[in-house]
Amino acid sequence: LEDEYPTMQLHPQKDRLQVFQTLATFYLRYLKIFRALEEVYDQVVHPQKRRVVHQVLEGVMGRLVELKNEMVELEYSEFHYFDDILQDFKMTPEDLEVPIPRYFVREKMRALKEREKMLAHILAKGGRQETKTVPVQSMSVERAVWLLQVSERARQGRLRAHFMKTIRQEEQRRLQGNSSMLDANQAATCIQKVWRGYRDRRRVNKECLEEMIFLGMIPAQQTTPSPAQLHAQQVESRRHCVQEEHEAEYQRALVNIKESVRSVDGPDIKESLQEQIRQWFLECRDATGKFPDLPSPEDGGSASIFAQKTPEQVAAEFGAKEEEREKKKKSKGEKDKKGNDRKEKKKEKKGKMKGKKGKGDTEEEEKGWKMTPSNFLPTVVEGAKLYKGKREMTAKGLSPTLFLSFSISLFQVDELMRQELKNLKLVVDRDKGKKKKKVKKSSKKKKKKGRKTGKKKKKKEKDLTADRTIESLYEELVMEGFIIRPKNIKLTDYIGEYSYLGTTLRQADIEPMPSLSDVRQLIALYGVLPLGSQCVHERGPLIRALLLTGPAGVGKMMLLHALCTETGANLFDLSPSTLAGKYPGKSGLQYLLHMVFKVRLLLMEPKRLKKTLPKVLKSIKPEDRVLVVGTTHRPFDADIKPFCKVYKKIILIPRPDYASRFTLWKELLQAGGAQLGPKLDLSSLAKVTDGYTQGHILQAIQTVLNSHRLNQQTKRPLTAVEFIPPLARQDPVYKEEEEAFRAWYSRTPLGKKRARAAKANEEDHKKGKTKGGKSQKKEKKGKTKKRKKKK
Structure with a gap:
């Protein structure tokens, strides 16, 4: 706080790099404080202390969101990199993770359990299946007969090969029966030699494995938590x-x-x-x-x-x-x-006022950057x-x-x-x-204040469902498939590594692709914290709608379910397939919107509500903890102007980079029950799967790791070659698709601002070079004239 308040009184800064360094320093400090306060609030048992800590914790959360908004407005980018500052503070990339306060869910656990029971009761009562059934492909009789013949012939071939192998072994033993036999000492020595070699090799391999696990080169095969973790x-x-x-x-x-x-x-x-x-x-x-x-x-x-x-x-x-x-x-x-005098003289001084405004704008630009209160x-x-x-x-x-x-x-x-x-x-x-x-004056003021409050009153809207209870409306939305149960997914389950070269690439004027770790941080800042805390949502930067876009399989729906799980929010499904054929016409849409607002949430579908959606989003107030989240893998098919009016915050989720792919293979294989051995080359798998998304990798792992293959791991360890055929049957994200996403994002309001800023920087850089070249030429001319005079 001592460092924060002087920045409000300092002169405006013009150096953008210095401003970003200041904001990033504050951001990292508040992130560190946020993590410590969240741990304190979760473990302190004193009620009065917990109330004060909760107040400070919400203030720190809100300040963190404000600083992120300041950095976005300064750099015109949702993604930022702090490699150099992390080194100064001796922090690791794991320290950049935004912690999710545990009290978001724990303090309303009773209400969540009651809502879960009510949802399960409604689904059981209506006989509605919650899980979607996977369509089974039908098989013709000829195909089934062919598969049976192939498997039976292969079985007979294996049996015949085994039978022939036993015959050859018996023939070899019969031929070697007349050879000289070893005595007891020679046989014992041979047995000891083989046993001691096997024992020492096993001991050395065990020591090497322990050393590699200690160094972190090989993950530890620990399925159950340690006694220290259980005690904690x-x-x-x-x-x-x-x-x-x-x-x-x-x-x-x-x-x-x-x-x-x-x-x-x-x-x-x-x-x-x-x-x-x-x-x-x-x-x-x-x-x-x-x-x-x-x-x-x-x-x-x-x-x-x-x-x-x-x-x-x-x-x-x-x-x-x-x-x-x-x-x-x-x-x-x-x-x-x-003001009265200006109104009379407006017509005479229009030209002068325009000139003054222009001067004022230049003065504001020259002032530089100031921290917003x-x-x-x-x-x-x-x-x-x-x-x-x-x-x-x-x-x-x-x-x-x-x-x-x-x-x-x-x-x-x-x-x-x-x-x-x-x-x-x-x-x-x-x-x-x-x-x-004085008493009379004070009474007059009070009367005037009373008149002002009377003018602000608005007319109440008509209640279209006045004769119905909220329980009945909730039941109708569940039965129609609008309210669904979010999957129990944590935000930490979205696997992704930190981009270690972000700052280096930006210094070289190369725009780096954001990492999955950055996406995870944005979901926490823009979604989890405002939805989980009423104070942050009311007083922080208001985010009414959020768009998650990217290629198919990058985890957009997973992030949506994680957002609902971490905050305990209701999830309303407004996909086109859910809205098809339901509540037709304008009156039907009005009735649907009224029902949704009565349950304190917002539901709309973009194609049918193209004109209505922006108006309804404006009606969302800061005290209404409502967030509209859209997901799409083809944003370039929509009209960009109305699209960006609805979704002010757009998060472009990229395909995973090498570090994220390596972590994905390791974590998903371990979760599937695979034993990671030396024969399974994860580095090669991560290199080969360049262009594939998380969904492609997960599908390949699920195809290979069936129950039969898992049981054979002790005799036949997993190899990287086994995962190539299921990957070859899938289409990766090609460069053309990736370029289409980049081109679309550059046409969004934030992308246009960043392009203008980059162009202005290039022009300034060129002007600086030309001025430097002219000054150097003048210096050279002056030197040559002096030399001529000396001669």
Whole structure:
């Protein structure tokens, strides 16, 4: 925080690289703090501390999203690389992963279980199958007979070969029967030699395997968690149980202590507070010569008096606040007068005003970059102060619950003391006329404020389903196939490695392809954090719609299911196949939209709602935690202008690079039950599958690793050649398709901005070169003239 606030007061910066370094430094620091605070909030069992930590945690999450938005607006790119900064902070690429707060799901686990039961009951009641059946290809009789003949002839051939092999072995033994036999010592020596060689080779191989596992060159074959991991899991679950117990005790104690304090200590607290406030009145009168004004409820009321400040300091603070308010009033009045004068002179000064505007624009451009004010920094500062204050209270032996009841009684005392102070001023200062005018002014202001609030009221929309309950609407949406159960997929299950050459390639003016790790971070920042936290969604950058696009098989639907699983959100399927033939006509669409909004979610389909969709998206407010997610593998078939109006955030998911493919092969093979041995060359597989997506690799693994092949692994280890035939039957992502995605993304608003910025940088670079060349030529001419004079 000490480093963050000075940046708000510094002069505007013009160097884009320096600005990005500043933003990236803040981003990495907040990411580190976010991870630590999330761990603290998950493990601390003290209810009051957890509330303060939760406030700071939400502020840090929101600030992280704000910094990401700043970097996007600066670089005109959704993907950023921090290779050089990671080295300075001694961080690893794993530290860039955005942690998903566990309380998103854990604190509403009961509601999620009830919703799961209701969904299962509706599906069972309607007899609707949740899982999609895979179509089975029919086989002709001729094909079936041919397959049976092939397998039977192959079996007979194997039996005949085995029979002939046994006959040859018996013939060899019969011929060697007349040879000389070894004595007992020679036979024992031969047996010992073979056994000792086998034993030593096995020991050396075991030691080599342990060394390679220790160095991380070979993954450890560990299927069950270690005892230390089991113990850590038990401690975490025990702490979660203690958290629930302490929270229940805290809620009961709040009610009991409030009632006891109000009934027993309430009158004494009020009397002592009144005496302290009267004493403060007298001290201020002795110090300043007049009675002070009691602070308003907006400024903290009489609680600000007990903030360990002298009467002179408190009086000076309130005097400064009053002066600021008077200045604001005067400035408003002057602005109104100037506005009236400008309206009269507009027609005469149109040309002049245009010139002034142009100058103003150039001045703004020359000013450079400024950090936009944050909506979350005050929350973080307030939480830190609150935590520090509670620590001081516990050190002094005060209870926070007692402080709560104290604040309630303090509010009641404030009203009495304001009346008493008014009477004192009337008697001692003898300013009856002035006070009456002030009272009248304040009452007029209140009336005006009341009128303003009355104008903001909007007409209520008609309820098309007023006679129906939310349960019946939910059941109808489930039976029609709009509400589906998201698969239990974590965001960490989306496998992908970090791009280690991103910064190096950008410095060489080469735009690198984003990695799958970057995609995972964007889903966490744009989807999981805003949907999981109400505070982040309300006060952070509002994202109403998100588009996931890329070639088929890159994991778009997997990311969507992970987004719903991590936040506990309802998943509404609005694919064209689901909407086909349902709710026809304009009235049907209106009825569908009304049902969806009543269940607090948004459903629409792009082709049928091309004109309606942008209007409905505008109606989504920050307090409505709704996110429209679109997935497509052919975005270039749509009209780009209306498409980009709907989806402000577009994430282009690329095919996996070499590092991601290597990790994919290793993780998916282990998940499928394969034993990774030296004969299985993963590096060659990762190289061969360049251009294939995650879906292609998974399909090839599932084809090879059937139950029969898994049982044969001990006798016949897996090899890389076995995976080539199923891969050859699939079409990879060709360069033409990849170029089509790049060309389409360059026509999006963000792609156009980045292209303009790159063009401007090239022009500036060329101008700099020409100026440098001219200056060098002038220097050379000057040198030649001097030489001629010397001659």
